[in-house]
Amino acid sequence: MIRYVRHFIAVIFAVCAPPRAQGAGGLREEPQFVTARAGESVILRCNVVHPLTAHPPPYVVEWFKFGVPIPIFIKFGFYPPHVDPEYAGRATLHDKASLRIDQARSQDQGWYECKVLMLEQQYDTFHNGSWVHLTVNAPPTFTETPPQYLEVKEGSSVTLTCTAFGNPKPTVTWLREGEFLGGTPKYQMNDGSLTISSIGREDRGSYTCRATSIQGEAVHSTRLLVQGNGVSSAPGCHVPGVCPRCLASR
The missing domain is CATH 2.60.40.10 (Immunoglobulins)
Structure with a gap:
């Protein structure tokens, strides 16, 4: 438990890096490109690949948006998720690790990274997740x-x-x-x-x-x-x- 708390604090202050190739020992899919219209709902896909074991280890799902230093969404087990205020009431977990964003806004556009972190000691180096680029199309509106x-x-x-x-x-x-x-x-x-x-x-x-x-x-x-x-x-x-x-x- 102490180890998990220390890890949780560490990821809170982690800085999201630009999209990059995944190194050895990790499982990542090719980047996805998703388009939505402002006001609609959109799902950013992220797969969870469990180790081959009869009892899958507990894991934390984290979603980062490129340019935002801390995760915009964190979910662990049955605990309520931590959601960035910009996504409050709009972001929910879909399936095991995918992120659903309701009422998409123009400012939601950008790169997102999903990280699935296994918590048990023997799966320390087991990581998976994906990068997704979201484009939000919006009709013209006047600001002045x-x-x-x-x-x-x-x-x-x-x-x-x-x-x-x-x-x-x-x-x-x-x-x-x-x-x-x-x-x-x-x-x-x-x-x-x-x-x-x-x-x-x-x-x-x-x-x-x-x-x-x-x-x-x-x-x-x-x-x-x-x-x-x-x-x-x-x-x-x-x-x-x-x-x-x-x-x-x-």
Whole structure:
């Protein structure tokens, strides 16, 4: 028991190394590659190969994620598992040593290592497990968007920023009143941002950013209001936001 406690403390502070070939004396499968969609459940497979004996020894199942210094999941016998807070309520043991992750997230993507450690003295050098790479595909979502209504002065410039996240990385394009905008001195697009220079009354209207990938799309629209000679393009509405006269001017 003392030996197990000492070993348990040692593995808690062990650092997970990058994927590497297994040396002599160990049994490892070839790395696996698994793909899941955000929000779905996924199983990372890990086999337990017992020594040829009538009474298989007790063992500890550990799952590491590359880049995280301590195991994200540890299970021994009938004791409750130790689960990293990032996986709490989502990670459970499947079969003997496989890891089930529910509600997969984009940040779950990466390399995972399974280790199955036999605890009895005579099986000290008996190790098995596997490496698994998890890819989590996610539809585009916006992490930053301009306001729904934006009021600017005639002759000024404005930058509308749409920042999108997803896997694979989405492409952001801009439309004005449903027509795609190309890069011109008037309209400059850079990494999801649209800059409009020398704004005139003719520039008022609806601007839409669209983030697309093979996983789907996300759309956000902003209505640009233009002030000229101290008078708003929507008379009586001088504060950016929603108001009856602004809505009437759409």
